[in-house]
Amino acid sequence: MVPCFSGSRWKGCARSRFRREANVVIERATPGALGYGLIEAIPDADIQFYETNPPLPGISGRAHIVFALEDEEPRPPRVGRFGWKSVLPTMKSFTSDAELNEMGLTNQQLGTDNDPNGNNDPACDDAILDPELPQDPETLLYFTDRASFFLRYLAAPPQTPRSGMTGEAIFDSIGCTACHSAAGPPS
Numbered sequence: 119m120v121p122c123f124s125g126s127r128w129k130g131c132a133r134s135r136f137r138r139e140a141n142v143v144i145e146r147a148t149p150g151a152l153g154y155g156l157i158e159a160i161p162d163a164d165i166q167f168y169e170t171n172p173p174l175p176g177i178s179g180r181a182h183i184v185f186a187l188e189d190e191e192p193r194p195p196r197v198g199r200f201g202w203k204s205v206l207p208t209m210k211s212f213t214s215d216a217e218l219n220e221m222g223l224t225n226q227q228l229g230t231d232n233d234p235n236g237n238n239d240p241a242c243d244d245a246i247l248d249p250e251l252p253q254d255p256e257t258l259l260y261f262t263d264r265a266s267f268f269l270r271y272l273a274a275p276p277q278t279p280r281s282g283m284t285g286e287a288i289f290d291s292i293g294c295t296a297c298h299s300a301a302g303p304p305s
Contacts, residue, residue: 151269152275153275154200154209154212155209155269155270156274157199157200158208160199162196165197166197169181173293173296174293174296177293177297179297182197182204182205183195183198184196184198184205186206186207186208187210187227187228188208188210210263211227212269213265213266214226214228214266217251217262218231218232223250223251224250225249225262226251226260226262231248
């Protein structure tokens, strides 16, 4: 047992360990979240259209159909857009997932803590009532609502200076603009 910080106090809990046979370690580079609201605004039908109507020979793609964490049953299928392998369809689902899996905070969509190594060790219970991000009694909003609203409206970075920027020309020359257009709904 090693001390670890959980909630508001230090306590002993099991530390995540690698098995001896685990010989691959991946260091993740988290993508930025600027302009994600524009991605969320693309209608599912626009993305799904290109599945059956490829814009050019040799270009194809598949929409990952998933469910939003915040939807009530029966949850409608949606096109995944965020997270590794596009497993989350909305900014609210993306924010809820990040709160739990990146920050260790339970919320209204994901109300159970992830224990080290997935072993549900009672010694690792943080003794804080779940969800740890409760509803604000004044605004009736959850932290997840406010955080996803903030992320949704983070603007994409400007394309400045225009002179000397070759990215757009390369993007166009290799065929990306067949699907990803600056005109119409952003894609």
